[in-house]
Amino acid sequence: MTTAAERSRQGPVTAELPAGVELVEYGTAVGLALPDGVGRALAAGDVVDAAPDPYAPDRWSLRAGSKVGAVNVTVPGTREPFTVRVVPKVPIARLFFLLGYSLDADGIWREGEVDVAEHRELVPALAHALERQTDRALRQGLLQGYRTTEESSLVVRSRIREADQIRHRFGVMQPVEVTYDEFTTDIAENQILRTAVERLLRLPGVPRDVRRRLLHQRARLADVTPVARGQRMPCWQPTRLNTRYHSALRLAQVLLNGASAEHAPGGLRIDGFLFDMNQLFEDFVTVALREALRGSGRVAKLQDSHHLDEASAIRMRPDFVLYGPDGVPCAVADAKYKAERRGGYPDADLYQMLAYCTALGLEEGHLVYAKGNASHAAHRVRHAGIVIHQHALDLDQEPTGLLADIAQVASRMVAG
Structure with a gap:
């Protein structure tokens, strides 16, 4: 039997790779025959949870976590890359709605400008949306x-x-x-768009008609220098002059900021993009709460730094802290991209919120989950007088319903 160490000394893999695998976010593990280098690249690249099968050589167990998207793993000596697609549990349109709150402070994405057409998969939807926004940005010519x-x-x-x-x-x-x-025309705004178009053209799963339109956008940007692998993306600032580029640039940044590692040891290459649903949900909850409480006379701060102990040695960063007109904290909330299971939510979340409330001197704290068996539950802590609320949002519902649920959470925070 050939061991993994012996296989790694045999040089580049020349056998044909399987075309790829499709996993579901937080779904069950899938066993697959893979070259050792591919399995190690997936594990090291933090793409999915990858572990070798101790009883079967050349087999790996792959399980998706909170990251969704698509990546290619290219092995020296093979023609086609191995593709890993991680499908989100939420509908694609809802994913883009969450993305809008993650990056767009001006609300552009929430007005229906970024459409995904009839596409039900992430790669086709993202490619379609980026091409449409790029076309809209360049319709009046390239920005100079x-x-x-x-x-x-x-x-x-x-x-x-x-x-x-x-x-x-x-x-x-x-x-x-x-x-x-x-x-x-070879400026940061155009360079970002050109680089995003190039990245999408390297990924499988882009529909033929969308790929053709992306090639047209690349031709428009032919005189623009794409950002080379490993180089830092140029910075841009929203201004009146580049207003027509704003939506396209934010969408391009979603793709480029979510890019996975593009190089791996031993000649392997990983190329693609991944979105962390934990981060997207946290961004949506905190930004939506801030907007719901706008005009209430209170100030909301996200990821504000505090300390648990009097010596200021133990730092804590609640997702959302609401301050009253006097500058004193009056409410705290934390977002958890978890669904309630048969045994309930993890107790560790309650302990964490109890620590927040104790350190901030608050009588109530709020945990906001992605889904639950009930929309609201409250727990009064013994000998502390602290009430910890657990709210559940159903991400399968329409945006209006989601925002209505956020408004209910906001009203409870103010009432407390």
Whole structure:
């Protein structure tokens, strides 16, 4: 029998890989025959929970956690990559609704501008939405702006970099080290869009008609430099001049910020994107609560830092803290992307909220879950006088119902 160590010493894998696997977020584990390098790459890349089968060589157990999306694992010596798709439990349209609260502070995504058409899978829906938003952004032509350029030139242009001229040229007059501002389309906004389009074109599962339209957008951006692998994405700031780009850029950032590791040891390459549903749910709950409490005379802070002990040695960061007009905390909430099980919610969540309430001097605390058997439950802590509320949101319902449930949570926080 060939051990995993012996297989790793045999060099690149040349056998044909299975086409891929589709997993469900927090679903049951799937056993699959995989080359050892692919299994280790998936485990090391924090894509899914991957573990080798101790009783069957070349078999791995794959189980999806809270991350949804699609990644390709490319192995040297094989033509086609191994694709892992993780399907979210919530409908695709609801996922995009949560994404809107995660990144868009202005509410653009919540007005129906980012549509997913009839697509029921994540990759086709994201590709369709990005192409439509890119087309809308570029409809009036590519945005132009000034970019600072430093280069060696035979012609003096703008300012001479005297220090670099002396350091590099040792007194020789030409070429000249110059710096100048160039008015060009090769700016951060266009570079981000070009890079996002390129990433989607590398993924399988993009419908043919959407791929054709993406190729058209890439042709529009042909004079723009895409961001190379491993380089940091350029920064952009929302302004009046780039207003028509805002929605497309935020959607592109969803894709690029959710990108998985693009390189792995031994020539393996992982390329794709993953969204963490834990983070998306937390962002939705906290931002929606802040909006529901706007105008109440109170100030909401997200991930505000506090300390549990008087020596300020133990730091804690509640997801949501509401302050009264006097600046004193008046309510606290924490979002948990968990569904209630037969035995109820984890007791550790209650202990965590009890610590928050004790340190902040509050009589009530609120835990907001993704789903539960009842919409609300309350627990009074012995000898403490603290009441911990557990709220459950049904993510399968329409956005209006979700926001109505958030409004109920907000009203309980204010009433407490």
